[in-house]
Amino acid sequence: MADTPTPRLSAGLVMLMATATGVAVASNYYAQPLLPTIAAQLGISNASAGSIVTAAQVGYALGLMLLVPLADLFERRKLIVSMTLLSAAGLLLTALASGITQVLIGTVLTGLFSVVAQILLPFAATLAAPDQRGRVVGNVMSGLLLGILLARTIAGYFSSLGGWQTVYWFGAGMMVVTALALGRALPHHPQSPGLGYPRLLVSTLTLFVEEPVLRVRALLGAVVFCVFSMLWTSLSFLLAAAPYHYSDRSIGLFGLVGAAGALAAAPVGRWADRGKAGHVTSMGLGLLLLSWLPLAAAQTSVVALLVGVLVLDLTAQAIHVMNLSVINQLRPDASNRLTACYMSCYFIGGASGSVLSTFVYARAGWTGVSLAGALLSAIAMLAWRAGNTIQLARNGIVERN
Template sequence: MPASAAMTTTHAATPRLTAPIILLMSIATGLTVASNYYAQPLLHTIGQQFGLSTTAAGAIVTTAQVSYAAGLLFLVPLGDLLERRRLIVLMTLCSAAGLLVTAFATSIGMVFLGTALTAVLSVVAQVLVPYAATLAEPETRGKVVGTIMSGLLLGILLARTAAGALADLGSWRTIYWVAAILLVLCAAALWRALPASRNPTQLSYPQLLRSIGELFRDEPLFRARAVLGALSFAMFSVLWTSLTFLLAGPDYGYSDTTIGLLGLAGAAGALAASRVGRLADRGLANRSTRVGLLLLLASWLPLAFAPVSLTALIVGILVLDLSIQAVHVTNQSAIYRIRPEARSRLTAGYMTAYFIGGALGSLVSATAYGMAGWHGVCAAGTVLALAALAYEWRTPGAHVPDLPAAAN
């Protein structure tokens, strides 16, 4: 049965967003998703403590992303079934518990366990995004999604800066203790500020999960945008997974704090997210997608000179992160037009593909660095960029009608 057959739309009386709630949701999204990235600038430090190889240390990032993908598939659809405020607060608190497991880890097994637990529950960020899209007015939906996604990408990028700085002040565990406390405080604020909201679905949980596959089957735009999302985030992971090894190695010899500061360079891309969302609201989704993919390809040229030029590295990071954000926000604005009553499941399917791409990118990056160093990493990124451009060019289903978003 098609996913929409047994669904009714959200009531028109749904409470609308205010600026303070948008800000809180952006902060919450950033804090929760950041939990998956604290380890990246610390991989060599954690690896030294537990006697891990470069590839084995990179598996910490892969574990986070695979677990996040599992949470996206099995937990995010609950946003179309359960009362959203309770679900968001509960998942935030459980993610904080996973951070504490990692903070007190006495073995690498506990690090992997804490990483997996935190990641599978930090998908609460992806419950917040479709929730915000539902509360937003149709004519500002792209802008609101872009603003929330700015918080998400800032969380991903600034996680590295915070983790590196706190590691030098204390140990690699310090960021996990601090982050757990912040998530508990965030959960309390969300409980007080968010309006109660429940989508009046008639589907059972198994039917809800099955309907994600039906959405992939029935919606070419959804299918195509999920592939583009996976390829773009794979490039993000290719860069950031191995960047730690380059910067900690003989070419730079940077400390954890200095490595983390490179996240500030990528944060500029996050700040452009709401502007990209406005382009989607104006019906320019195809243009922003094509430009974003071309810039992704171009970013690997300055990145290839990273071992000999810090300036080239920073330019490459700026271009790559801005481009990925442009593609990502456009993708989400596009798929939220399809089935308003199924936005949590659309998010679940899209973001599952997105983070599977990220997990594969991390694996490819660590392997490429081990085999061919930084130039192997850049070659892998270039191949992915060419694949994304070719797919977008040759797939009609990836193209959004150049019209303003429908008022739904």
């Protein structure tokens, strides 16, 4: 894999790749603000509706483990276009669903192939000049994070127009258009790691064993995304109940507040280029823990809720961008496998957060969710301090405090 600048990575191509990652990953989050409506229309419990979010993240985690490493084996443009179209097929299946089983199958398929976003991200890093890699990763991550957060707003809007399935028709169409655009714009980029698929998967696990920085960052990412998922999975239930009684459209608008956090991605990438990974991570984890103070008051104060959502999203996304910037420096010839390792842990954490949030909210309400989120944020701080203490001396170039 080349580590030199290339004229193929124009500003327009970076924008397209950022948009494509956002469109792809958004397909996994359309359901979150619609969970109460889906539960009512399909005649299922809120806990069963919450399994849709878990199914999306399980499918995504499987795709990260089984499909993302293929980008180190096959020509990337064809792989990216094919996976984008297959993800669109999963959205169509959900749009046509008449029961929870079909919704779950379509959701898993969509999640499985929407990991194309995690192939586009290291592809952009590969094409970038070394001294601009962090900035490019930050820009592409901005698109991805905006996709995650604005998906809620888009879903709420389309649900108010034509029912909860309308957004899935829209999403499928967007994925097809994106596939066509990527097919025309992406450069041809063959891969030849000299490994067959089974050995490629084994080498992915080997990287996890051999790279201590990867292990620390993967654990950190898993816990942070678990906290992020806890907030957004249970938020729709909080806002649909007393005293708010918000509609799907109003609940979706909270995604606009969270989207402000995605704007942190680009400058954070520049800080990574300047060797500020340790500082940003430490500060971010402290703010992540503090964000649960206003969130704990969200049952009675919408202002406290807005402040907590903004701070939590901004810090969670900043830490995530920093993690990716750091691991992309480790082995440029294995960027997709490194990404697969990290993102597998990341989305396993997210799936765990969705399950935990649904379980805790059903038994202890929003107060229980707030306490669990604060506890996990504290665990993330302890894990970072312990891991950084052990590894900083060995990896001073990558992890500078």
